[in-house]
Amino acid sequence: AARVDGHRLRAESNAIMVGASTIRRDDPSLNVRDYVPPVSPLLNPLDPLRIVLGKAAATAKVQPCREMSGDLGAILDQLGADGILQLLVEGGAGVAGEFHRAGLVDRYVIYLAPAFFGGDDANGIFEGAGAWDISSVWRGRFVGVERVGEDLRLELAPQESAQQ
Template sequence: MINAGVSRVVVALADPDPKVAGQGIDRLRAAGIDVEVGCRADDVARQLAPYLHHRSTGRPFVVLKLASTLDGRTAGPDGTSQWITGDAARTDAHRLRADSDAILVGAGTVRADNPALTVRLPESERSTDDTEPLRVVLGAAPADAALQPCLEVSGDLGVILDDLGARGVLQLMVEGGATVAKAFHEAGLVDRYVLYMAPAIFGGDDALSLFSGKGAPTLGDLWRGRIVDVARVGDDLRLEIEA
């Protein structure tokens, strides 16, 4: 741009990567080019959230994917859960998988559902450059599990995120059950919640909930997030929530 004689450059965000540290902007300004920083910064920051988060923390951006009925249930009293949401919502969730570098589930989910955790998209959305996300199991996966080969991890979730970040994972999609969801939530490690909600109701107390264990004891102890996007996906709703 300097050699081309550009007089003005508009930049949404400065790259937080310490290897860069705004050097490009400084070079442009030193060459007498007018550089405006911050144009539509919020919009761009949302699009680049995984990259920005990884560069500033060294950890992947954690997306917790959830699916439930209107009354917050994920499975019936008998454990059946396939499928609460419709085809369009499930396809949309596969797009979320495709955007992620790794997918994490708990060993309990592997034993109960034996998921392959592959990306399955319509032919029109596939590319020859597509690669499958790294499959991560919190705990030990059976040797004959459909998601093999996979990376088995255990211990402190923060340490696990540090390791995944060092492996170059920018976005981690957590698809585990209620126990894994609660563990990441209570540790404050979820950066974005993506909830697919079906217009259906189990009713009663026996169906399984989004999060396991005891919840907040009083209204004042509720965790409250901020809805950043709402969309209709087929017959279901997709809510994106951040802290």
């Protein structure tokens, strides 16, 4: 159920962004599957624009992919000028960490399953330095908690935009 909900997020977005490392490592499809929109696909095309941050768009499984690099704020400005108003940043951890550190995230959507991954080599949500004490931890605010099948969908906003 969480995967279907994730595909709903893709369908509702104008574009999906991943990093070049994700393209090289996982070769994701980045398309919408297992989700039927409430309106005709002709009125609401399912597959959003696929954007690769860095140099790997030409090797992506699903084409076309738009390759972008540089300052994230400038990239968002360009996408906005092109009519891309809802960008889903799927990551990986490098791209997600860059957006997080730059304060460019309006909403975080995290799925929590009753299962655990872990270990010294387990991937984190973000690459980069983490918080080592409570005074330096990132604080957000829950703006939505929903059960999705056996999983939970947690939606968070940064403290300063939690009122929006």
